[in-house]
Amino acid sequence: MADEASERHASWLELFFDLTVVAAAAQISHRLHGAETIGQVAICAAMFYAIWSVWTATSVYANVAGEHTRRRAVLRTMLGIGVMAASVPGVWPGLLPGHSGEPHGGSRTIAFTVAFLICRGIAAQSASRDGKVIGFWPATQGVMAAPWVVALFVPAETAYWLWFGGIVADLLFSVMGARNPKAMEQRASSIRQQRESELRRAQWFKWLPFRRRDEEPAKPPLISVARVERGHLDERLGLFVIIVLGEALAQVVAANTDLDWDWQVGLASLAAFWLLIELWQLTTLYGFTPAPRSTTPLEPWAALLAHLVVTGAIVAMAAGLGGLIPEAGEHLETKERWYLFGGLALYFVISGVAGVIGRVRLRWFLGWQIPCLLVSVLVAALGHPLPAWSLAVVAAVVPTWFYSYNRLVKG
Structure with a gap:
């Protein structure tokens, strides 16, 4: 009975965060309804994966952080998903039936891609600051950004494959990492080195004249492999x-x-x-x-x-x-x-x-x-x-x- 009483449930912050999914799902469903080719359907699927992966990364981070979840990080990610949802109708405008007014890689495509990368980065940074290695879904702490960025500057036929390659790499990174204990050890070592580097930089900056003498750089948290609830x-x-x-x-x-x-x-x-x-x-x-x-x-x-x-x-x-x-x-x-x-x-x-x-x-x-x-x-x-x-x-x-x-x- 004690275990049941202490069982965690979704917080008000998490439920508020989920509201952005409603808007995103509505936009993608509407875009899917107007799709006329396999390419259009594939882009809709890619956009859904991007939004789902941001939601998943944030939810997984909140799962392991518990009451220490960084509220500002979640709210910023919520704003990012809102930008992604609002961008859906204009992503890859060449795929919109009867629409050719905006060139390849238009502003909505750029907004969607940048918001996606920033949101994934927020989750990764939050988990790293807490000293957590999320081995059961490593994509929470990293994303292969190059395919998404390069896709903004290449012809559409190549861009589609870059999105596809980025998604496949993201999924393989998570599945293979979750099934490989050595990958978790390597990730923990990488985070530990990163935090030590930040500490050294903070120690150097403390000698600057505009820094208060009583401000001491925070020590990095202990690195541990997060356990899923x-x-x-x-x-x-x-x-x-x-x-x-x-x-x-x-x-x-x-x-x-x-x-x-x-x-x-x-x-x-x-x-x-x-x-x-x-x-x-x-x-x-x-x-x-x-x-x-x-x-x-x-x-x-x-x-x-x-x-x-x-x-x-x-x-x-x-x-x-x-x-x-x-x-x-x-x-x-x-x-x-x-x-x-x-x-x-x-x-x-x-x-x-x-x-x-x-x-x-x-x-x-x-x-x-x-x-x-x-x-x-x-x-x-x-x-x-x-x-x-x-x-x-x-x-x-x-x-x-x-x-x-x-x-x-x-x-």
Whole structure:
């Protein structure tokens, strides 16, 4: 009981920080809805990763810092995410359908890139000042900035690959570092040398005439490998999923504002609302990885990767719902159908991976996870003959069946 009473929960600062994600998810979902090529979709995915990585780095830092979290650092990062969100409509303007007024590498692209690098740097500096080595997600304490900066000065065809390379390097750095204990030792040694260098500079500056004699340079903190507070981390990741679901709900509401409400629009909207309810119930039941709880949770680095895919899938579903409702009585465009059911498929892929790691019973795979995954893929690929309202119904039924496992078998 004492452990339960002292369990950490998200602070008011962290909840306030999360509000910026709503604006960012809305902008990316809207941009995704207007995408017409694979390149446009890829850029949307890259922007989502950049915003997700900033949120993750800050949340991981707050997880290990606890009550010592630097409030100003979090608020500055919040401002940075706001700049990134506001820049989304103008990032790589050549990819905007029908828009060519701003040259490659325009002001919004520069603002997005600079804000991203500054925000990641804030998290890295905060953790280093506290003497923490975050081994379970090393990207918190570093970012390969060169690809993002160089991308501002090269042709678009090359810039896309630089963004992709920067993201892959970021993920590999985290995964390989988290799985390699020697990497943590090297990082600790690097931070220790950095702090000692800062101390030497501070000792030299103390002889300057404008420095007060009673000001002594602070000694560097002891360097230690941070331990993850798993309950707090899982709560933060789950709250992020809820926030993204809230943006999907906003898409459903916005799609209804200028429509005549006939039975097809009404049915499609109710089905979309029910779909989001089921995804919310699965999140509250299983957490951010949609699989029955087990005694074998994902490693923190694997949980963060799964979280990236799940939240990205929900953003794609939001874009699909935003395009489906206005076309409720017609045949849905292929891209919108893929957004909705491709997102569902990714959602169930992650559930399968979590289920394998957690050693969930075989009947769950055969009766729930695999059928839901197959239906999602088949409707995404072959669902064009179906009217849009019926696709919304199918999209709502699939997670409803997925959720029924808890009632039919475990209940």
